[in-house]
Amino acid sequence: MPSRTQDLAAVLEANSAFYTAFSQRDAAAMAKLWASHLPVVCVHPGWPPLLDRADVIQSWQRIFANPDQPDLRQMKERAFLLGDFALVVCLEVLPNATLVATNTFARESGSWRMVHHQSSPLSMESLEEEEPPAELRN
């Protein structure tokens, strides 16, 4: 039985693997990250929600095949453990925008697999006017 600290580290590692797959445009690695048996939900910025694993995997293939897809880097990730589930909230910094992402993981066959991703733009106003919450400052 892994400890809470081990679980949190494993969840943050799964979250990093997600962004590594993204930056390497590695559709096979991305597919492996998503849960195989549990339901999955993916909400790309502006898109209708994808609720079927095949649609989710295909969406990443389409995104990775797009030569205009900008690189992004994740920042300020925070993980919250809720038993066999975990929420990770982080910022996704693109050249011309910053997004807020929630990545949800569940324990499936002993590994932390992604069951949900939603990413949506942070308004420039909130970046300029407000101090980020203390929890998000590095």
Next chain:
Amino acid sequence: MPSRTQDLAAVLEANSAFYTAFSQRDAAAMAKLWASHLPVVCVHPGWPPLLDRADVIQSWQRIFANPDQPDLRQMKERAFLLGDFALVVCLEVLPNATLVATNTFARESGSWRMVHHQSSPLSMESLEEEEPPAELRN
């Protein structure tokens, strides 16, 4: 021990209670819906993530106090049960925009309480150009 069907009904009821609290601008009802002991995460459209229960509750008080806050209605909700955790995805229809929301609930002291909400705009393009996924058609 509630059955899967009872759990799904209870989760959808909690999701409806969330939108009832929203439409009635009922900050007390909204506060009761959010988990008390588990960590909570709330991402309003364009806002930085709120990771502290007091900040989440206060954000709803501010939203409800805003006379320009438009009414919304939820549509096409779909719930996914993952043990003691549940994801609900739905559309939030405002007069001039449609948002996609993920509402995440966890069992806390026998009730389904909200632990996460993220709501973000659906692009008009995706509304006009794409068929919604089969699962989201009513």
